[in-house]
Amino acid sequence: MGCSSCSTGKDGQPKGCKNNGTCGTDGCNKLTVFDWLSNMSLPNGERPFDFVEVRFKNSRKEFFQNTENLSLSIGDIVATEAQSGHDIGMVTLTGELVRVQMKRKKETFNDAPAPKVYRKASQKDIDIWQKCRDREEEIKKRAREIAIILKLQMKISDVEFQGDGSKATFYYTADERVDFRQLIKDMAKAFGIRIEMRQIGYRQEAQRLGGIGSCGRELCCSTWLTDFRSVSTSAARYQQLSLNPQKLAGQCGKLKCCLNYELDVYLDALKDFPAQDTKLFTEKGLAFCQKTDIFKEMLWFSYKEDPGNWHVLSKDQVNEILQKNKKKEKVASLEIYAIDIEVEEKVVFENVVGQDSLTRFDKPKGSGNKNKNRNRNRNKNKNKNRNRKRNQNNA
Incomplete structure (x- = not known):
């Protein structure tokens, strides 16, 4: 999906977006933020904001402090601080816009020190990161098999390795509380890494995995939608939509988020509209x-x-x-008071710009039958002539 400036480079290394997230394909990132302050210089005496936004697998983004004053730009691969060891991610936002995003998401580090950016990732860091990413699908399949053997009512939807390969986070969905203590022991023994289980909702699962909606476009939650507002069936009733669960449900099995997009317009129009039970x-x-x-x-x-x-x-x-x-x-x-509504006749086919009929290449229906009849008559006449000659010779 990525454009030529942000596609994979040599040895599987991502090049990084050179257009500040403004490429025409919009395939640079999930939940991309347009850096509209990238071409503006700071006033005299002002120091650049020392936090950066780093994206990890899928839609997980976190903020880190650039204490080493590294020259970072969008698309750089960096090694960041983790609970134990380090993680590898891609810089998605720098400068003053990070301050705006932190305020919007209410991210503050007053009580505890902020996690730091260690360095720009070396080739060795990237190689280990890529090997761990290649193992994720195999480990996810094996983890699902272990969960089925233990008869746990849960679905492991995604696996994310830490950048140094020492830890893996398993994202799962479940309707009820699950006792996965034995599952963690079995997986730690099978994979030889530290395991963290994290439960997510069905909407968060669709956001992480992505997909194509019924509209033919990528899911809103995996491209630009950052918050999940509650959606009720009353939104469909106000818009006079058919209460069909198959049409109103999205990939996550819940009501589609887009039911709320035009709801305010309908509510404004219904203010001076007579009620349905009038x-x-x-x-x-x-x-x-x-x-x-x-x-x-x-x-x-x-x-x-x-x-x-x-x-x-x-x-x-x-x-x-x-x-x-x-x-x-x-x-x-x-x-x-009744109004007469004129029904417009729909034109099935119209000859525009000198076009011929759509059936101009079809063979006439009667031509084949006529030829068959002619051949039959010729064969009958030939047989009659042969019989006459034989009778004359015999006589």
């Missing part, structure tokens, strides 16, 4: 609302005695009738 009192009978169209501002009503016959009314007309009903006045009938 009833209209007419002299002809009581009318119920059957359907609404927010975009066209139309409502469909039908009489209680004749539910199959629908009448189209505009939003203003329905509000006018409701105002009269509040005054205990009844309108004569819905037919007086």
Whole structure:
């Protein structure tokens, strides 16, 4: 996915983005942040912010302090401080924008010292890092087999090695609490490394693994969405969507995050819109609302005695009738206010710019039958002539 400036270089080393995260493919990073301050110089006397943002596997990002005053830029591979040993990651953000991101994510290191950037990664560090990354799929498969043998109700979705290869973090999802003490013992014995288990939600799992949504694009949670807001079925009801779980659920099995994107617009439009359970009192009978169209501002009503016959009314007309009903006045009938909707005929095929018919290369249907009949008649005549000659010779 990466462009030519951030694809893999020699010996499997990542080149690093040379466009500050602005390449056209948007494949440089997950949850890429555009560094719009990269071309601006600091005022006189101001020192650059000494924190950098480092991305590890998938969408995990952390902030580290550059105490050694290293000259770091976006795309550099660095060795960072870990709980034990060191980790290897890629610098994704530097400068004043890191301060903004830390404030936004409420990252403060007042009580404890901030983790540090040790150095730029050497070739040896990168080789060890790449070997560990190559082992992750095999270890994940083996860990799943061990979990199945122990009959644990959990799913190990991802494995992330520490940069020095001394520790591996297993991300898993589970509906209930899982006792994985025996699992950790078996995996530590099988793999010879320190094990850390970390439970994540189904949305976080989809964010880490990524994928293609029903819209045909990459998942929002794995590309740009940083926070997960709660999504309820009321969002689908307000937007008049079919409550079909298969269509409303995303890759994570939960309701799609995009149901909230246009919800505010629908709520603003529904403020002066009649409710779905609106009833209209007419002299002809009581009318119920059957359907609404927010975009066209139309409502469909039908009489209680004749539910199959629908009448189209505009939003203003329905509000006018409701105002009269509040005054205990009844309108004569819905037919007086009904709107006639013209149905446009859909053109199946239209000859534009001198195009010929789509069936111009097809053979005529009757031509094949005619040729067959002609051949049959010729064969019959030939057989008759042969029989006549034989009879004459015999005579």
